[in-house]
Structures are given as structure tokens and as C-alpha cells.
Amino acid sequence: MFDEGYFNLGYLDALSYRNTFVHRLDPRAKLIATVAFIVTVVSFPKYEITGLLPFFLFPVLLFSLGDIPVKFILKKVLLVSAFALFIGIFNPLFDRQAAYSWWGLPIARGWISFLSIMLKFFLTITSALLLIATTSFPGICHALRKLGIPDIFISQLLFLYRYIFVLVEEAMKVVRARDMRSFGNRGKGMKTFISLAGTLFLRTVERAERIYQAMLSRGFSGALHAVKPYRVSGADVVFLCSTIVLLYLFRMHDVVGAIGGLSMRIF
Amino acid sequence: MHMADALLSPAVGATFWAGTAGAIAYCSKKLKDNMEEKLIPLMGVLGAFIFAAQMINFTIPGTGSSGHLGGGMILTVILGPYAAFIVMASVLTVQALFFADGGLLALGCNIWNLGVYPCFIAYPLIYRPLARAGNTPRRILAASLISGVIGLQLGALSVVFQTLLSGRSELPFTTFILMMQPIHLGIGLVEGFVTAGVINFVLAARPEILESSLSARPFSANISVRKVFVGLLIAALLTGGVLSWFASANPDGLEWSIKKVFGKPELPEAGGGIAPALKAVQEKTAFLPDYTFKKTEGAGAGAEEGKKEEARPAVETGKSISGILGSVIVLAAVLLIGVVIRALRRKLA
Numbered sequence: 001m002f003d004e005g006y007f008n009l010g011y012l013d014a015l016s017y018r019n020t021f022v023h024r025l026d027p028r029a030k031l032i033a034t035v036a037f038i039v040t041v042v043s044f045p046k047y048e049i050t051g052l053l054p055f056f057l058f059p060v061l062l063f064s065l066g067d068i069p070v071k072f073i074l075k076k077v078l079l080v081s082a083f084a085l086f087i088g089i090f091n092p093l094f095d096r097q098a099a100y101s102w103w104g105l106p107i108a109r110g111w112i113s114f115l116s117i118m119l120k121f122f123l124t125i126t127s128a129l130l131l132i133a134t135t136s137f138p139g140i141c142h143a144l145r146k147l148g149i150p151d152i153f154i155s156q157l158l159f160l161y162r163y164i165f166v167l168v169e170e171a172m173k174v175v176r177a178r179d180m181r182s183f184g185n186r187g188k189g190m191k192t193f194i195s196l197a198g199t200l201f202l203r204t205v206e207r208a209e210r211i212y213q214a215m216l217s218r219g220f221s222g223a224l225h226a227v228k229p230y231r232v233s234g235a236d237v238v239f240l241c242s243t244i245v246l247l248y249l250f251r252m253h254d255v256v257g258a259i260g261g262l263s264m265r266i267f
Numbered sequence: 268m269h270m271a272d273a274l275l276s277p278a279v280g281a282t283f284w285a286g287t288a289g290a291i292a293y294c295s296k297k298l299k300d301n302m303e304e305k306l307i308p309l310m311g312v313l314g315a316f317i318f319a320a321q322m323i324n325f326t327i328p329g330t331g332s333s334g335h336l337g338g339g340m341i342l343t344v345i346l347g348p349y350a351a352f353i354v355m356a357s358v359l360t361v362q363a364l365f366f367a368d369g370g371l372l373a374l375g376c377n378i379w380n381l382g383v384y385p386c387f388i389a390y391p392l393i394y395r396p397l398a399r400a401g402n403t404p405r406r407i408l409a410a411s412l413i414s415g416v417i418g419l420q421l422g423a424l425s426v427v428f429q430t431l432l433s434g435r436s437e438l439p440f441t442t443f444i445l446m447m448q449p450i451h452l453g454i455g456l457v458e459g460f461v462t463a464g465v466i467n468f469v470l471a472a473r474p475e476i477l478e479s480s481l482s483a484r485p486f487s488a489n490i491s492v493r494k495v496f497v498g499l500l501i502a503a504l505l506t507g508g509v510l511s512w513f514a515s516a517n518p519d520g521l522e523w524s525i526k527k528v529f530g531k532p533e534l535p536e537a538g539g540g541i542a543p544a545l546k547a548v549q550e551k552t553a554f555l556p557d558y559t560f561k562k563t564e565g566a567g568a569g570a571e572e573g574k575k576e577e578a579r580p581a582v583e584t585g586k587s588i589s590g591i592l593g594s595v596i597v598l599a600a601v602l603l604i605g606v607v608i609r610a611l612r613r614k615l616a
Contacts, residue, residue, distance in 0.1 A: 009365050038372050043277045046435055053594050056601045064608035080367050084271040087436050094437035110437055117435055121273035124370045128272075131371075132364040140364070150295030152307075156357045159311020164318050164361070171319035178323075190460060193325035197336065197461070198468030200323075204316040205476055208309040215308060260593025 010165065012129075015068060016136040021235075022066035027135045027143035029236040033243040034131045040247045041123045047099070047112050050256040052119045057246070059126045066134045073133065077125050081118075088117040137161050142230060163207075171200060269362075270377050270426055272370030276433040283429065284375030290383060291356055294349040306350060313342060314354045318361075327457055337454075339385035340415050340462040344394065345469075345477070348386040355382040376429050380422040388421060389414035402470060402477070408463040415459030416452060423451035 016023070022030075037058055044051055063070055095110030132140070138158065145154045174196050182188055249255070272280070298306075317338035324335050338358070342351035356378045362368040369377050397410035427443045430436050436443075469476055 012365055035371060038272060038370065039277050039280070042272055042275055042280065042372055050590050050594055053597045054601070056598065057604070060601050060605035061608070064605040064612070067609075067612060076367055080369075083269060083369075084273045087271075087274055087430065087438065090442075091437040094439065113435070113437065117273045120435075121271060124272035124372065125367045128364065128371050129367050137361075137364065150292055150299075152295040152298050152302075153291055153353055153357065155307055156310055156314065156353050157360060159308060160314035160318075160354075160357045160361060163312050163315035167312070167315040167319035168322060171322045175323055188324075188326045190325050190328065190457070190464065193323060194461060194464030194468060196323055197320045198465050198472070200320060201316060201341075201465060201469060202472055202476075204312050204319075205309065205473075208312040211308040211312065212305050220304070256593035256597050257590055258593070259596050260589035260591070263592055263596060264589045 009168070011072070012133055013137065015133045016139070018067060020066050020134075022062055022134045024235075025134075025239055026230055026232050026236040027139035028146055028230075028232070029240045030131060030135050031140060031143045031147070033240055034127050036244060036247055037127050038124045040251050041120055043251070044116070044120070046116060047109060048116055049112060049119065051250075051254065052116065052123065054250045054255045055123055058243075059123065059130060062127075062130045062134060066130070068130060068133050073126060073129050076129055077122060080125065081121065084117060084121040088114045088121075091117070139230075146230075166207075167200075167204065170203070174200060269369040270373040270380065270429055272372045274430050274433060274435050275373055275376065276435065277372070279429055279433045280372040280375060283379050284372070287356070287375040287378045287382075290352060290379075290387075294352045297349045298353065302350070306346070310346060310350050310354050313346065314358050314361075317342065317354070317358050327453075336461055337381070337419075337458050339381055339418060340389065340394070340411060340458065341465055343386050343390040344398075344411075344462070344466055348390050351390075352382050352386040355386065376425070380425045380429075384421040384425075385414070385418035389418035393417055404463075404467045404470070407466055407470070408460075411463035411466065412456065412459035415462055416455035419451045419455035419458060420448060423447040 037055070041052065041055055062068065063073070091114040092108055092110035095113060096108045098106035099109040099112055100107045135143075138161070141154050141157050141161075144157075145151065178187060178192065178196065182192075317336070320336045320338065322335075339351070339355055342354050345351070346354065359368075359374060359378050359381060363371060363374045363377070393414040394410045397413065398406055424444075424447070427440070427447055430438070430443065431440060466477070
């Protein structure tokens with residue numbers, strides 16, 4: 001399970017270095033567009049379902065234009081669905097007033113709000129994962145820096161990201177070694193964990209000292225600099241503007257109802 | 268424990284983001300003024316350590332279930348509140364991006380719940396006074412246990428309030444509280460034990476790490492209780508102010524939860540003024556004469572009922588069929604777009 005989690009982290013990182021139209025967009029534009037998307041989706045009231053459907057256009061476009069494997073992302077979304085599912089499932093229990101009756105079968109309002117929560121959950125989580133899959137983590141950090149987030153926090157994010165892979169590998173070695181020496185659940189108690197974590201901690205601190213010395217000898221003066229230059233291009237402006245216009249249209253107008261009404265008139 | 272985007276309303280999400288961003292800015296400034304450069308790599312690598320340590324699971328005695336480390340208290344004890352908050356925020360940011368834990372809007376809430384309470388409440392108000400007198404293992408254990416429990420209880424309480432204020436969930440206040448607090452009591456105890464264990468381990472093996480980290484941050488000593496309380500008071504007032512402002516604009520969320528919490532439908536005084544203006548703007552911008560759309564319906568039905576809840580107009584069969592038809596068409600069109608683009612890309616590649 002841990003191997004898998006780690007592999008995912010690396011795979012997501014590898015995905016973010018592809019070279020497609022979406023990947024080439026400026027990180028700032030993508031970050032702002034994603035945040036706007038999430039806020040718009042979440043702003044729908046509790047019982048909204050049809051209004052949310054047009055928003056599926058955005059993840060679908062990013063999946064297809066960015067050449068992101070759908071199954072991989074969906075699996076990750078499924079893995080984290082527990083909390084929203086757990087809280088949302090109480091809605092049908094507590095909100096039993098019938099909202100529709102479907103050929104005599106009443107449908108409680110709670111089910112509608114539950115479905116709405118799950119749709120929102122899917123849209124927001126997918127868009128967050130797509131953001132990282134189409135924008136490298138350093139790219140996002142750069143965007144955050146340009147958007148005025150304090151330098152210390154950005155350095156922290158970059159450092160953390162750089163050493164996650166190293167330390168997770170070390171932790172996996174520790175886990176493997178422990179598992180090979182323990183039968184069943186013996187040796188997996190808190191006591192063992194504390195010594196393992198303690199040792200890992202000491203090694204981490206020693207590593208930090210070595211890193212600091214290496215940084216000093218390379219002339220570190222307190223700030224990390226990005227090598228890759230980012231420039232806002234026409235494509236970024238078009239992308240951001242069209243996203244915002246679409247979000248506005250989808251939020252303020254009942255697209256589904258309009259299309260449904262139109263098609264009813266045609267048939 | 269991680270709050271999720273889908274359960275949040277924009278107002279609540281934005282409010283907590285504002286609080287979190289303020290805390291990050293404040294901590295960054297504090298660090299910039301006082302920090303040794305040496306702390307930069309240490310903070311970064313310790314953030315990665317939290318991740319790594321979370322991958323080592325262990326069995327919780329008595330239950331047989333497996334748990335893992337949260338890490339907020341360990342960081343605070345080693346690095347001091349300001350640096351620890353920044354590290355915690357960075358860990359949660361990476362979790363939100365790579366593991367999709369919660370989501371980006373909920374990240375503000377999550378940093379608040381898991382960062383502010385251990386760093387700025389549990390540590391200065393509980394851990395420090397308890398552990399200052401002498402670094403004996405027993406004192407450290409007591410201090411870690413109490414502060415671990417308090418920190419997580421506050422965090423869990425926040426999750427409950429954030430969910431209720433957002434008004435997306437139907438869970439009644441008491442049920443929710445009774446579910447969240449005991450679970451997090453257990454988690455807090457385990458966290459406290461593990462925190463104490465690791466700190467005592469470090470204290471035994473390399474005591475100078477704890478001492479040097481203490482001396483590297485002289486500023487951590489002068490967090491005064493009064494300052495913390497004043498800060499919290501301001502945060503509470505701000506939150507209350509912002510939320511009540513939004514509450515008048517967006518009645519369904521807050522009124523609903525207040526009804527649940529206090530058993531009364533409305534606060535004694537509901538500030539008006541901004542709501543009609545916003546509604547007018549919304550109606551003007553949302554107007555598209557050709558189609559029937561939800562805003563007019565809402566206004567029509569809402570006029571009779573007041574603005575108590577989102578209007579559910581009597582359902583006409585024609586309308587619901589057109590809604591379903593429209594949904595199917597929209598979803599099919601979206602899917603088709605994706606498939607076509609993918610096919611085109613394959614062809615071009």
C-alpha cells in the first residue's frame with residue numbers, strides 16, 4: 001500500500017512534465033482558473049444537481065487536452081472519497097421530505113443534496129489533481145510566489161517537495177526491515193514505532209545539517225531562485241478569460257434546462 | 268478529519284483561507300526577522316520527515332487498528348510555533364495537491380484546524396508551561412498528552428463548525444459533535460503518546476537538538492498569553508463579522524445551522540442591507556429572456572415563503588423531463604468532446 005502511495009506521488013510528478021498545450025500554459029493562469037472553478041462549483045446551493053453538470057466540461061477538457069490518464073486520477077479520487085461520503089450519507093437520513101415523486105416513488109430531498117455533495121466532491125477533487133498533473137509542483141510554487149505568497153513559505157514548499165522522495169524511500173526501507181523481522185502484528189506496536197520514528201528523525205536532522213553545509217559552500221544567501229523563466233503569453237490570457245466567461249455562464253444560467261427545453265421543442 | 272471542498276460554502280472556505288493566509292504571512296514575517304538561515308533546510312527536511320513518518324504505521328494498543336503520526340506537536344516542540352506552522356502548512360498543501368486530501372478551498376480550513384491549534388494554542392498555553400520547569404520524560408509525556416488531546420479536540424470542533432456553517436450537510440449539531448469528539452479523543456491520546464516518545468527519544472540520544480533549537484529561536488519564549496488571546500479575539504470578531512455579512516446575503520447556510528445549533532430559526536437581529544442589493548445584481552446579470560431559468564423561479568416562490576430556504580417549486584412533469592433530457596445531452600456532449608479530442612491527439616501524435 002505504501003509502495004503504491006509513493007509510486008503515485010512520483011507518477012503524478014512525471015505526468016506534470018509532459019509537453020502539451022495545457023502543460024505549456026502559465027502556472028499562474030492554471031492556478032487562478034482552478035481556484036475560480038472550485039469556488040464556482042462550491043457556490044451552488046445545497047440542492048443543485050443539473051447546474052453542476054456542465055462543469056464536467058472542464059475536467060474532460062483537461063483530461064483530453066493534457067493527455068492525462070483518466071483511470072489513474074479517478075482511482076485517486078475514489079481513495080479519498082471517504083470523508084465526504086461519510087458526512088454526506090447522513091443527508092438522506094435526516095432530510096426525508098419528499099422533493100420529487102418519480103412515478104409514485106418519492107425521492108427524499110436528502111438524496112438530492114447527497115448527490116449534489118458527491119458531484120461537487122468529484123469536480124473539486126478532480127480539478128485539484130488535474131492542476132498538479134498539468135502543472136509541475138515547482139511551477140505552482142513559482143505561481144504562488146508571483147501571486148505574493150511569502151518567500152519563506154515558497155522555499156519551504158520547494159524543500160519539502162525535494163526531500164519527500166528521499167525520506168519516503170528511507171521510511172519504506174525501515175518499514176520493510178521491520179516487517180521482515182516481525183510476525184503477524186508483533187513488533188508493530190507503538191514502542192517500536194517510537195524508536196523507528198526517533199531514529200528517522202535523528203537521521204533527518206543530520207541530513208539537514210549536511211544540506212545546510214552544502215548550500216553554504218555553494219553560496220546560499222537565504223532565497224531559492226527558479227531557473228525556468230515563465231512569461232504570460234497570449235494563450236494564457238485567452239485560456240483564463242474563456243474559463244472565467246464559461247464559469248460565469250454556467251453559474252448564472254441554467255444551461256441544462258435551456259438545452260433540455262430546446263430539444264423538447266425540436267422533438 | 269480532513270475537511271472537504273464539497274462540504275464547504277464559499278463564504279466559510281474564504282473566511283478560513285483569510286485566517287490561514289494571515290497566519291502564514293505573520294509567521295513568515297516573524298521568521299524573517301529572527302531566523303537563522305540554518306533553519307531553512309531543517310524546516311524543509313522535517314516536513315518531509317512528517318510524510319515519511321506517516322508512512323510507518325503502527326498498531327494502537329487495545330484496538331488492533333492501525334494508526335499513524337499527525338506530527339503537529341512534534342514539529343512545534345522542535346521548531347517553535349512559527350516555523351512549525353509554516354512546515355505544517357506546507358505538508359498539508361502537498362497533501363492537498365498530490366493526495367487530493369480535502370481539496371484546495373478546504374486547504375485553508377485544514378491548515379487552520381491542524382496548524383493553528385497545536386502551534387498557537389496547545390503549545391504556548393499548555394505544553395510550554397508544563398514542560399518548562401524541567402525536561403523530565405514524565406513531564407514531557409504529560410505535556411504532550413494534554414496538548415495533543417486539546418489540539419485535536421479543537422481541530423475536530425472546527426470541522427464540525429465549518430461543516431455546519433456551510434450548510435451542505437444535514438447532520439445535526441449534537442450528533443456530529445458526539446461522533447467527532449470521542450474519535451479525536453482517541454487519536455489525540457495516541458498522538459500525545461507518540462509525540463512524547465519521539466521527543467524523549469531525541470532527548471536521550473541528542474539532547475543538544477532540543478536545546479539548540481530552543482536557543483535558535485529566542486523569540487518563541489516571548490509568546491505571551493495575552494497576545495494569543497487578543498489575536499484569537501480579533502480572529503473571532505473577524506470571522507463573526509465576515510460570516511454574518513455573508514449570512515445576510517446567503518441565508519440558506521447560516522440560518523439553517525443556527526437553527527440546528529440554537530433551536531431557533533433566526534438570530535435576533537439579521538443584518539439586512541446588502542442582501543437586496545446583491546440579489547438585484549444577480550437578477551440583472553442572470554437575465555436571459557429566452558429560457559426559463561432558476562432565478563426567476565426562486566424569486567417567485569420565495570416571495571411567498573420569505574427567504575427561508577431555497578425554493579423548490581412545485582414540480583411539473585414537463586419541466587423535470589426537460590431537465591433530465593438536458594442533463595443527458597450535456598453530459599453526452601461533454602463526454603463526446605473529450606473522446607474526440609483524445610482521438611484527434613492520438614491521430615496527430
